[in-house]
Amino acid sequence: MKSLRIVSVEHLQSGMELAQNILGEDGRVLLRERVILTDRFIALLKEKGLPFACIQDSETYDIQPEESIRPEIQQAVVQRLKAVYDRVAQDSSIQSLSKYHQLSGEISALYDLLLKDIEENDRLVLSLNSMFTNDAYLYKHSMNVTAYALVVGMAHGLTGSRLREFGIGTLLHDIGKTQVDKEVLNRPGKLTESERREIEKHTQMGYDLLLKIPGVSFPSAHCALEHHEKYDGTGYPLRLAGEDIHEFGRMLAVADVYDALASNRTYRKAFAPQDALQYLRENKGTHFDPAYVDSFMNHVNVYPNGMPVKLTYGLSGVIARMDPADVHRPVVLVLNEYGFKVRPYELELSKHYDVEILACDVNLFDFAPSGG
Numbered sequence: 001m002k003s004l005r006i007v008s009v010e011h012l013q014s015g016m017e018l019a020q021n022i023l024g025e026d027g028r029v030l031l032r033e034r035v036i037l038t039d040r041f042i043a044l045l046k047e048k049g050l051p052f053a054c055i056q057d058s059e060t061y062d063i064q065p066e067e068s069i070r071p072e073i074q075q076a077v078v079q080r081l082k083a084v085y086d087r088v089a090q091d092s093s094i095q096s097l098s099k100y101h102q103l104s105g106e107i108s109a110l111y112d113l114l115l116k117d118i119e120e121n122d123r124l125v126l127s128l129n130s131m132f133t134n135d136a137y138l139y140k141h142s143m144n145v146t147a148y149a150l151v152v153g154m155a156h157g158l159t160g161s162r163l164r165e166f167g168i169g170t171l172l173h174d175i176g177k178t179q180v181d182k183e184v185l186n187r188p189g190k191l192t193e194s195e196r197r198e199i200e201k202h203t204q205m206g207y208d209l210l211l212k213i214p215g216v217s218f219p220s221a222h223c224a225l226e227h228h229e230k231y232d233g234t235g236y237p238l239r240l241a242g243e244d245i246h247e248f249g250r251m252l253a254v255a256d257v258y259d260a261l262a263s264n265r266t267y268r269k270a271f272a273p274q275d276a277l278q279y280l281r282e283n284k285g286t287h288f289d290p291a292y293v294d295s296f297m298n299h300v301n302v303y304p305n306g307m308p309v310k311l312t313y314g315l316s317g318v319i320a321r322m323d324p325a326d327v328h329r330p331v332v333l334v335l336n337e338y339g340f341k342v343r344p345y346e347l348e349l350s351k352h353y354d355v356e357i358l359a360c361d362v363n364l365f366d367f368a369p370s371g372g
């Protein structure tokens with residue numbers, strides 16, 4: 001039986017079969033599920049900055065993709081968010097924005113789509129960026145951040161119209177980036193002091209834009225203004241600290257940083273999931289409100305099915321599925337012991353506390369998938 005394995009783009013080979021559609025910037029399908037990769041397709045994926053792809057593998061039997069938000073919903077949200085961002089980028093004059101009555105309705109509809117899928121799952125799991133190319137980053141990021149933030153918000157009792165205000169704000173939290181020079185925004189490498197200041201303006205600019213749009217509430221706009229504030233008062237733009245930061249801003253900061261770290265960017269590779277989590281842990285109480293880091297950890301499953309993993313005792317394999325008994329100790333399908341192939345077997349980490357995950361990373365590749 002075929003099933004899923006996540007393979008970094010560098011390790012893709014012609015003849016492998018895609019297990020998931022790959023989507024471009026506008027949310028349209030670039031390569032379809034079941035396509036057999038050729039050298040030309042692989043070159044295209046590299047050129048588009050795709051970090052990894054999900055392929056069918058006959059060795060990892062019965063590992064199915066797990067995704068809290070259905071791919072077609074992700075596609076629709078990315079497409080429609082891009083349209084909204086493009087509209088604002090095109091004309092952000094007061095005259096234009098004050099007539100943009102459809103925006104709040106459109107964003108509210110996207111919120112409904114996302115919330116429905118999120119509510120149906122016990123724990124949130126997102127496929128990181130495997131489905132989308134790098135040019136879709138801003139929209140995919142806004143969608144992921146919204147999913148993470150809503151989960152944290154719900155854990156802290158947000159419901160009804162308050163949760164909707166939060167969701168609308170999180171979908172639009174980076175809308176100020178439409179006002180920042182694209183070259184500066186996408187520049188790889190270290191930024192100059194003035195470029196950094198230029199990018200930081202997206203918080204205030206986003207807030208100003210959102211307040212001009214009919215139907216966007218004051219708390220929603222606060223998401224744009226305060227998502228880069230830090231709990232210890234060292235963030236921007238207002239250098240607020242502790243509870244002076246709006247609760248929306250404090251929740252959003254956790255979601256925003258996690259997704260940014262877990263994504264491939266032009267200037268660095270994505271953090272492995274456990275390293276991104278470690279970053280949140282280490283910055284509890286300084287960058288982040290500790291309560292929201294704890295909720296994030298309890299409600300988000302950071303190990304996507306099919307992800308390569310290296311364990312203690314010379315074991316390696318792929319994540320088979322989440323174990324509801326312990327969200328951070330998944331079931332692993334072991335494929336190798338000390339670099340030698342073994343007959344695949346499942347190891348429940350929730351029952352083997354002596355076995356640790358040493359690495360979980362698309363770039364781990366000391367065993368070759370057995371192809372399509």
Ligand SMILES: [Fe+2]
Pocket residue numbers: 173174202227228
């Ligand atoms: Fe931002």
